[in-house]
Amino acid sequence: MPIIDFHLHLFSRVYFETVAALSPQPGSVAERLADVQKRLGIEIPPADLAAHVQRWLRSFDEHGVEHAAAFASVPEEIPVLSEARVLSGGRLTPFAMVNPRAPDCAQRVGKLIREQGFGGVLLFPALHHYRVSDAECAGLFSELDRHSAVAFVHCGELIVKLRDVLGIARTADPKFADPLDIVSVAKANPRATFVIPHFGAGRFHETLEAGRSCENIVVDSSSSNSWIARADGGLDLQTVFARALEVFGSKRVLFGTDSTTFPKGWQRARLDEQRAVLTALGASDGDQRAIFQGNSARLLKLGA
Numbered sequence: 652m653p654i655i656d657f658h659l660h661l662f663s664r665v666y667f668e669t670v671a672a673l674s675p676q677p678g679s680v681a682e683r684l685a686d687v688q689k690r691l692g693i694e695i696p697p698a699d700l701a702a703h704v705q706r707w708l709r710s711f712d713e714h715g716v717e718h719a720a721a722f723a724s725v726p727e728e729i730p731v732l733s734e735a736r737v738l739s740g741g742r743l744t745p746f747a748m749v750n751p752r753a754p755d756c757a758q759r760v761g762k763l764i765r766e767q768g769f770g771g772v773l774l775f776p777a778l779h780h781y782r783v784s785d786a787e788c789a790g791l792f793s794e795l796d797r798h799s800a801v802a803f804v805h806c807g808e809l810i811v812k813l814r815d816v817l818g819i820a821r822t823a824d825p826k827f828a829d830p831l832d833i834v835s836v837a838k839a840n841p842r843a844t845f846v847i848p849h850f851g852a853g854r855f856h857e858t859l860e861a862g863r864s865c866e867n868i869v870v871d872s873s874s875s876n877s878w879i880a881r882a883d884g885g886l887d888l889q890t891v892f893a894r895a896l897e898v899f900g901s902k903r904v905l906f907g908t909d910s911t912t913f914p915k916g917w918q919r920a921r922l923d924e925q926r927a928v929l930t931a932l933g934a935s936d937g938d939q940r941a942i943f944q945g946n947s948a949r950l951l952k953l954g955a
């Protein structure tokens with residue numbers, strides 16, 4: 652079965668340079684990145700975007716991945732993702748990381764969707780200190796609704812390893828990371844879809860509650876879901892999937908990996924562990940096809 656990864660960060664050179672420029676550490680951006688490379692054991696991608704995209708596609712081919720939702724992980728990376736989509740021959744659907752309070756956000760996002768094949772946006776309310784239900788965000792969501800587009804709303808824990816290594820202060824405020832804040836916005840914008848990544852990243856109970864309230868709220872299964880080990884009540888990945896399927900059903904759970912960097916590339920282990928869990932739960936072939944491919948194809952309007 653061909654796989655669609657609904658949650659992947661392209662992490663281009665522009666991303667690394669943008670974040671490194673925020674660091675209070677001494678030295679040039681290039682020196683800071685050389686240090687990051689050593690400390691995290693990752694490769695800083697080349698400035699040649701075509702080569703970087705080709706490397707991702709080779710990694711996809713190796714593992715049977717036909718398509719991915721790929722994020723610009725900082726606003727500065729949006730033009731890079733637009734170019735990456737073209738370079739990928741349409742195998743990447745880009746998403747724009749935006750701050751809805753930035754001037755003209757709604758208009759800019761509308762243009763990205765109409766003219767550059769973007770699937771929607773990636774939001775970090777805890778990082779940018781807003782609630783999605785704030786009146787000033789309403790314009791963005793009606794634009795997404797108009798285009799039946801997708802908003803990934805990061806809730807729960809937010810740890811960005813690169814920012815930590817670069818000594819950038821953690822300013823994320825968990826009070827803005829509540830999945831229940833999405834409910835009123837999702838009800839007001841029924842044609843848009845709201846994705847809560849990583850099953851809520853530690854806000855599982857609220858994620859289930861939000862899912863019960865609105866059909867257009869869905870979850871993605873991406874990342875190692877390391878929050879599960881820190882959760883109360885002896886949760887494990889299998890229990891998380893079982894409860895998510897009870898509430899959301901197989902049409903509203905989407906497979907993702909949260910792949911980010913090389914040399915690791917596309918994170919095959921996420922597929923293997925999630926497939927094993929779903930098989931152990933007795934999920935039918937049809938349900939697994941929906942989770943690993945069909946639901947993403949529907950929301951990304953592939954083949955439409």
Ligand SMILES: [Zn+2]
Nearest residue numbers: 658660848909
């Ligand atoms: Zn992610």
